[in-house]
Amino acid sequence: xxxxxxxxxxxxxxxxxxxxxxxxxxxxxxxxxxxxxxxxxxxxxxxxxxxxxxxxxxxxxxxxxxxxxxxxxxxxxxxxxxxxxxxxxxxxxxxxxxxxxxxxxxxxxxxxxxxxxxxxxxxxxxxxxxxxxxxxxxxxxxxxxxxxxxxxxxxxxxxxxxxxxxxxxxxxxxxxxxxxxxxxxxxxxxxxxxxxxxxxxxxxxxxxxxxxxxxxxxxxxxxxxxxxxxxxxxxxxxxxxxxxxxxxxxxxxxxxxxxxxxxxxxxxxxxxxxxxxxxxxxxxxxxxxxxxxxxxxxxxxxxxxxxxxxxxxxxxxxxxxxxxxxxxxxxxxxxxxxxxxxxxxxxxxxxxxxxxxxxxxxxxxxxxxxxxxxxxxxxxxxxx
Amino acid sequence: xxxxxxxxxxxxxxxxxxxxxxxxxxxxxxxxxxxxxxxxxxxxxxxxxxxxxxxxxxxxxxxxxxxxxxxxxxxxxxxxxxxxxxxxxxxxxxxxxxxxxxxxxxxxxxxxxxxxxxxxxxxxxxxxxxxxxxxxxxxxxxxxxxxxxxxxxxxxxxxxxxxxxxxxxxxxxxxxxxxxxxxxxxxxxxxxxxxxxxxxxxxxxxxxxxxxxxxxxxxxxxxxxxxxxxxxxxxxxxxxxxxxxxxxxxxxxxxxxxxxxxxxxxxxxxxxxxxxxxxxxxxxxxxxxxxxxxxxxxxxxxxxxxxxxxxxxxxxxxxxxx
Numbered sequence: 012x013x014x015x016x017x018x019x020x021x022x023x024x025x026x027x028x029x030x031x032x033x034x035x036x037x038x039x040x041x042x043x044x045x046x047x048x049x050x051x052x053x054x055x056x057x058x059x060x061x062x063x064x065x066x067x068x069x070x071x072x073x074x075x076x077x078x079x080x081x082x083x084x085x086x087x088x089x090x091x092x093x094x095x096x097x098x099x100x101x102x103x104x105x106x107x108x109x110x111x112x113x114x115x116x117x118x119x120x121x122x123x124x125x126x127x128x129x130x131x132x133x134x135x136x137x138x139x140x141x142x143x144x145x146x147x148x149x150x151x152x153x154x155x156x157x158x159x160x161x162x163x164x165x166x167x168x169x170x171x172x173x174x175x176x177x178x179x180x181x182x183x184x185x186x187x188x189x190x191x192x193x194x195x196x197x198x199x200x201x202x203x204x205x206x207x208x209x210x211x212x213x214x215x216x217x218x219x220x221x222x223x224x225x226x227x228x229x230x231x232x233x234x235x236x237x238x239x240x241x242x243x244x245x246x247x248x249x250x251x252x253x254x255x256x257x258x259x260x261x262x263x264x265x266x267x268x269x270x271x272x273x274x275x276x277x278x279x280x281x282x283x284x285x286x287x288x289x290x291x292x293x294x295x296x297x298x299x300x301x302x303x304x305x306x307x308x309x310x311x312x313x314x315x316x317x318x319x320x321x322x323x324x325x326x327x328x329x330x331x332x333x334x335x336x337x338x339x340x341x342x343x344x345x346x347x348x349x350x351x352x353x354x355x356x357x358x359x360x361x362x363x364x365x366x367x368x369x370x371x372x373x374x375x376x377x378x379x380x381x382x383x384x385x386x387x388x389x390x391x392x393x394x395x
Numbered sequence: 396x397x398x399x400x401x402x403x404x405x406x407x408x409x410x411x412x413x414x415x416x417x418x419x420x421x422x423x424x425x426x427x428x429x430x431x432x433x434x435x436x437x438x439x440x441x442x443x444x445x446x447x448x449x450x451x452x453x454x455x456x457x458x459x460x461x462x463x464x465x466x467x468x469x470x471x472x473x474x475x476x477x478x479x480x481x482x483x484x485x486x487x488x489x490x491x492x493x494x495x496x497x498x499x500x501x502x503x504x505x506x507x508x509x510x511x512x513x514x515x516x517x518x519x520x521x522x523x524x525x526x527x528x529x530x531x532x533x534x535x536x537x538x539x540x541x542x543x544x545x546x547x548x549x550x551x552x553x554x555x556x557x558x559x560x561x562x563x564x565x566x567x568x569x570x571x572x573x574x575x576x577x578x579x580x581x582x583x584x585x586x587x588x589x590x591x592x593x594x595x596x597x598x599x600x601x602x603x604x605x606x607x608x609x610x611x612x613x614x615x616x617x618x619x620x621x622x623x624x625x626x627x628x629x630x631x632x633x634x635x636x637x638x639x640x641x642x643x644x645x646x647x648x649x650x651x652x653x654x655x656x657x658x659x660x661x662x663x664x665x666x667x668x669x670x671x672x673x674x675x676x677x678x679x680x681x682x683x684x685x686x687x688x689x690x691x692x693x694x695x696x697x698x699x700x701x702x703x704x705x706x707x708x709x710x711x712x713x714x715x716x717x
Contacts, residue, residue, distance in 0.1 A: 064612055085618035097609035101631045111617035158617070 013075030013088075013165040014040045014198055015061060020070035022056055022222075030056045031222045033070070038166075038200055043192050045213035046202045049245070049346040053222040054202045055170055061200060062091050062168050074165055085114075090159035094171040096151045098143040098158075104130075105139040108157045129161040132191070149180050156188070160195065167192070167199040173208065185212060204346070206246055210234070218242050220343070240292065240390040243383055244342030249297050249330070251383065254337035254355035256293040258286050265293060266336035266354070271312035272379055282393050283384055291393070292340050294383035297330070300359030302367055306376035314374050320356070322369050329361040333375070343390070457482050457685040464682040482686035496669065496690055503649060503665035504694075505580055510587035511644045515637060517588065518595030519603075523625050525596070526604035527611055537600065543593040552657055555586060559658070578660030586654050591647070595640055602636035603629060638702045645698050666691045 015038040022031040031053045038044045046054040059065040061072065063084035072080050079087050090111075098107050105126055106113075112122045130136045133153040143151055152172060159167055172188070173181045189212045192199050203209055209216045210230040218225040218233065218241075226238045230246075237243035244250050256265040261272045277283055283291075303314050317333035339355035359375060367373050384393040452469045458478045459469070486496050524530075525537045559582050562573035576582030606629065614624045630637075652667040659665065664672075670691060673684050 062616060064615070084616045089616070091613070091616045093609045093613060095607065095609050097607065097613035099610065099614075099628065110614075114618040114623060158613075 014038050014042070015166055015200060016071075016073040017057070017061070018071040018073070020057070020060060020072060021068045022053070022060060022065065023068045029222065031060070034222075034224055036217060036224065036227065038198055040198055041196045043189070043199045043201065043212060043214045045209040045216045046200065046219060047204065047206055047209035047216055047245075048219035048225075049344050050204060051221070051345065052219040054204075054219050056222075057219070058168055058170055058200060058202045061166075062089055063087050088165040089168055090162045090164040090166075092155050092159050092167065092169040092172045094174055096143075096155040096175075098151060098154055100143050103140050103142055104135060104146070104154050104157075107143065107154055108161050111158065111162050125161050125163075126157075129157040132160065132194075133157050148176055149184065152176065152184060156191070160191075165198065167197050167201075169199065169201045171203050172201075174203070174205070181208075188212065207248060210246065218245060236392070236394070237383065238392055240294075240340070240385045240392075241343045243294055243385070243392065244347065245344055247296055249358045249360075250342070250347065251294045251296050252300075252355070252357035252359075253292060253294045253340040253342060254335055254357075255340060255387070256291055256337060258283070258289060258291050260287065263291075263293060266338075268315040268317075268335070268337075270315060270377055270379060272382075276380060276382065279380075280384065280393055281395050286384070286386075286393065290387050292385040292387050292390070294385065295357075295377055296381065297358045297360045299378035299381045300331075300357075300361070301376045301378075302331075302361045302365035303374035303376040305362050305365050308376050308378070313379050314376050316372055316374050317357070319367055319369050319371050319373055322367060324363070326363065328363055329365055329367070331359045331361050331365075331367055331373075333357050333359065333373070453685045453688055456682065457689050459682070461682040464685070465679070482682050483690070486683055486686045486690060496666065496687060499664060499666045499669040500690075500694075502659070502663050503667070503691075506583050506587070506655065506659065506663070506665050507645060507648045509580075510584050510591070510648050511641055513584060514588045514591040514595050514644055515599075515641055518592055518599045518640070519630065519633065519637065520625070521592075521596045522599035522603040523621075523629055525600045526606075527624070527629075528621060537596075540593050541597050544597065548590055548653065551590070552653075555589075556657060577658055578663065580659075580663060582658045583654060583663070586658050587648050587651070590654070591644060595644065598640055599633070599636055603633060606632055642699055642702050646695055649695050 015036075017034050017036040020031060020034040020036075021029070023029050034057060036044075036057075046057060048054050056065060060067050061074075063079070063082060067080050071078055074087055074089065084091075099110065102110065108129055109122045109126045112125065117125075126139075127136070130139055133156060135150065135153055135157060138146060138150060138154075143154065146154065155172065169188075173184055176184060185208060201208075201212065210233075213230060215227055216230055216233055217227040220241055226233060226242050228236075233242060233246050237246060240253070244253060254265050256263050258264075261274075261277070262269050263272055317335060319331055319333050321332040323330040323332075333356065335355045335357055337355050338353065339350045341350045361367065385391065386393060455469045455472050456464050458480070459472060460477070460479045460481060463472075463475075463477070521540075525533060556577065558571055559574070559576035562569060563571040574581075576585065610628065610632075611624060614628050619627065649665075650667060651665075652671060655665045655668055659668070666687075670684065670687050673680055673687055
């Protein structure tokens with residue numbers, strides 16, 4: 012068992028494209044670290060560099076204490092689970108799982124024992140003689156995992172293994188993989204574009220964008236204290252509501268609306284005083300909004316009115332879409348819906364008992380203590 | 396895109412309502428449907444008939460006596476049927492006369508089988524290298540190989556013959572020794588393999604490079620080097636391509652006349668040369684030609700039907716998603 016360390020790792024392709032910029036990442040022994048980011052951010056490239064499938068242009072890569080920059084994948088003591096499973100179609104499940112062991116000239120009896128043990132953990136024992144073509148998507152996924160487990164490597168590398176499964180199966184497999192990793196206590200580097208997978212599975216999550224590391228932290232910290240606009244908008248579903256605002260003393264004006272900010276908010280964010288009289292980007296999460304009629308906070312200064320454009324009833328809550336006349340903000344996420352028009356829109360998660368209807372003008376209560384602020388130029392979060 | 400609406404009988408599982416349903420078809424399905432319709436079927440039958448008639452004519456002639464063949468058309472056989480096995484007897488007899496096919500048959504086999512194995516085998520190795528190995532100039536060399544497809548066979552015959560008979564020398568330095576390869580099987584094999592490789596490499600490279608990249612990478616992570624990946628992964632998964640290329644090469648080399656004529660010589664002559672001899676030298680022995688032609692067709696047809704089984708579609712099913 013070992014940790015994986017990336018020191019200022021860079022990747023520049025032959026055509027000059029600089030895919031990864033000075034990536035510093037330390038994955039602790041037995042940690043489950045998730046690499047997340049929009050398409051093209053370089054997360055798969057980073058994973059493949061750890062695996063040895065891509066060359067490292069600059070920087071140092073360590074697995075355990077060994078520098079592995081020029082070491083072949085098979086000698087790095089890692090095992091990989093591919094997005095498309097990559098099972099050998101002409102071999103049985105048994106042979107698929109045992110292939111690496113056979114190549115390593117492990118004694119037959121030991122191969123048999125390890126393959127059967129892995130199959131038992133993954134509930135594949137009855138399928139050992141079948142070929143991949145005869146299995147379902149979830150079963151193939153398990154065979155791919157079995158192939159990795161049986162090698163007892165220092166680290167697991169997983170490249171979006173759940174993205175080809177349907178939604179319900181994905182939720183089930185998510186939990187299974189997380190439980191398996193805890194049981195086996197193997198260092199795992201997991202790549203995904205799905206921030207829900209990242210939040211639910213990772214001990215820590217590393218957010219990448221355009222080859223740059225944005226933030227590495229526990230899921231809760233990423234949610235509570237995103238370091239910049241991109242991370243704030245990327246983490247959380249639905250995305251954080253963002254718009255331009257003007258700060259005057261303790262009044263925050265956005266479009267034609269305003270809320271009053273309490274002193275406790277400034278106390279928690281001393282640097283916000285520096286934006287007095289200036290533009291600032293404000294963000295508030297859908298879960299921090301509520302129908303004013305149902306809200307515990309009766310302070311009128313923490314409310315604003317808005318026109319409801321759409322109400323989606325999910326049963327457990329209402330997703331309420333509304334219009335703001337403040338200028339919208341582009342978070343920089345290439346996978347997000349493009350910002351068009353001059354006015355921002357917002358989403359709130361209301362109680363299912365709320366009686367709001369589409370087309371109505373409604374008072375919305377905002378939990379101002381949980382608001383986020385960002386510098387319009389640097390797009391960094393404003394804290395201390 | 397054209398669509399067709401089809402009347403479909405409901406599935407017999409007791410869950411659906413009785414009565415026929417309508418189903419919308421894609422263009423491909425619609426085309427296949429129209430070919431199966433009455434007028435479509437008739438057209439297909441007519442085409443089949445036209446293409447099979449000449450071969451059928453030869454078959455019928457091969458069973459007619461020499462006099463019948465030389466005096467009337469084969470279609471007369473329907474009005475005046477008579478079967479004789481005399482032609483086949485002459486052609487297949489083990490008597491050491493000139494009409495005996497057996498020796499030429501053997502020569503054809505000895506020429507064709509090693510040529511096919513060598514050309515497909517070498518091409519498979521080359522296609523793996525071009526697809527999955529990284530080396531300088533790889534893509535340029537592949538372009539050069541494919542460009543060789545455009546070199547007409549006939550252009551290289553004389554130089555190759557000179558190479559075989561005298562070797563290649565620059566001044567006093569010998570690049571290729573004089574091995575006296577004309578009239579030997581080895582010379583014919585070299586010629587067939589050399590002329591066949593550009594095409595074989597082109598076909599196999601396209602197939603091998605289309606294998607999923609993740610499969611090769613998974614093997615690499617599992618610890619397979621190039622050799623193991625080739626033998627345990629690429630070859631088993633390439634069986635459909637190998638089978639179809641093998642059939643193609645077999646037909647091409649079996650039916651070849653020119654290379655055999657130039658490089659094989661009299662005593663190693665294959666069936667094609669024998670057929671030409673029967674038609675040409677003896678001029679008016681075409682009753683024997685029909686029987687000889689039929690006999691020479693047997694083996695390629697057998698090979699074709701034997702290897703057809705290996706066109707396994709969906710061999711890669713289950714390997715990767717989608």
